Amino acid sequence: MHAWRGHSFGPPEILVWEEVDDPPLADGELRIDIAASAINFPDVLFTAGAHQVKPTPPFIPGFEVAGLVVESRAPSLPPGTRVAATLPGSGGYATRVIARPSTTYALPDGMPFEDAAALTITYQTGYLALHRRAGVKPGDTVLVHAGAGGVGSAAIQLAKAAGATVIATAGGKDKAAVCHALGADLAIDYHSEDFVAAVKDHTAGRGADIVFDPVGGDVFDRSTRCIAFEGRILVIGFASGHFPAARANHLLVKNYAVIGFYWGTYSRAQPALTRGAQDALYAMYGEGAIRPLISAALPMADARAAMTAVASRATTGKVVLTTQR
Structure with a gap:
């Protein structure tokens, strides 16, 4: 070989x-x-x-x-x-x-x-993070960061398939257009627009129920300013290269949760869960819900x-x- x-x-x-x-x-x-x-x-x-x-x-x-x-x-x-x-x-x-x-x-x-x-990996990540860890349900508002990337593009499709309203961020007008094409209800070019203000405006001040964050750093910090009451921030990765620190006092006052998800641990420790996710993904693919x-x-x-x-x-x-x- x-x-x-x-x-x-x-x-x-x-x-x-x-x-x-x-x-x-x-x-x-x-x-x-x-x-x-x-x-x-x-x-x-x-x-x-x-x-x-x-x-x-x-x-x-x-x-x-x-x-x-x-x-x-x-x-x-x-x-x-x-x-x-x-x-x-x-x-x-x-x-x-x-x-x-x-x-x-x-x-x-x-x-x-x-x-x-x-x-496989990116879609299993999106499926298990949204469904198992964050409990996504119809009517939720899901903010997906880096929506034009590999894991973000999967998360947009999976959140829409779950009946959520999806807001996506991306760097540049072309990438924002990609998010729209994937099904995002609102796509924000973070080069020219403040996503915190845009999320609050789109949700009438309530904020996002779920934040899907593969970026970390300043994106995580700013996401805490537009998370809804009892919202969930999914920590998927740190593409920015900076590891954020959650402020416990802010978590307490605003009543939201920060939830980690690492695919590798699930794959090793609970392969039955990743297999179940893959079965669900193949069914969704066959129905045309994801691609x-x-x-x-x-x-x-x-x-x-x-x-x-x-x-x-x-x-x-x-x-x-x-x-x-």
């Missing part, structure tokens, strides 16, 4: 495309011939050695893939099965990967591999340039790497 490997930590340029031995297959595992691998912002952090999971070099980035099972010691997923898989230990920027059946999902008929690779926003499908050979584009926020939705099949 071939893979993009990092022999040290750094920017995407440190990755090297090289031939590596196929790892042996253990009982219960399966080998997937990769057709598509989705890029996520955490892949950049992983390569830089700044992710929550710090690998030991040499390492292969990539946490979500789709392809064909070519060897299996898992009876439920025989060779020839079209699957998507999430990889808590990474390894997706390659031609083949080993996966566990607990985090591998047989694809619905007709689902393209590109959609399948983009419809991954894939702004580019590029050859695996372009992995380094694609990662750089994602890191610079030059993309929308997801970028997917494809291999020849």
Whole structure:
């Protein structure tokens, strides 16, 4: 097999495309011939050695893939099965990967591999954060930050599918238009508009019931100024690079909650929940309620340039790497 490997930590340029031995297959595992691998912002952090999971070099980035099972010691997923898989230990920027059946999902008929690779981690994150952690319900107002990004674009669709009113923020008019196209009822270009004032105006002063925040930093701090009574702020990540600190006195007086969500912990500790979420996502996909926003499908050979584009926020939705099949 071939893979993009990092022999040290750094920017995407440190990755090297090289031939590596196929790892042996253990009982219960399966080998997937990769057709598509989705890029996520955490892949950049992983390569830089700044992710929550710090690998030991040499390492292969990539946490979500789709392809064909070519060897299996898992009876439920025989060779020839079209699957998507999430990889808590990474390894997706390659031609083949080993996966566990607990985090591998047989694809619905007709689902393209590109959609399948983009419809796992970010959508499981949005689904479980909104439904399990925040208890989203019809009529809620959900504020989604970075709505044109990978996890934000998923959250917009999932909140709308749950019957919520969605307000999204994005950087620039073009990205705000993307949020509108995804279903946002109000899209705010934070370069030219104060989202706090816009949220209060749109909700007649009440504020957002749920804030979906993958940015952190100042965005989190300002979100506390437009959260509704008994609202919930979902801490999804820190794309800004700054970790905010919740003010306990403000939490007490305004009666809102700050709720963390990290997909990796759920995937390892409660894989039944992520599987249930994936089943629900496939049903929603089949009904046309959700569809991954894939702004580019590029050859695996372009992995380094694609990662750089994602890191610079030059993309929308997801970028997917494809291999020849």
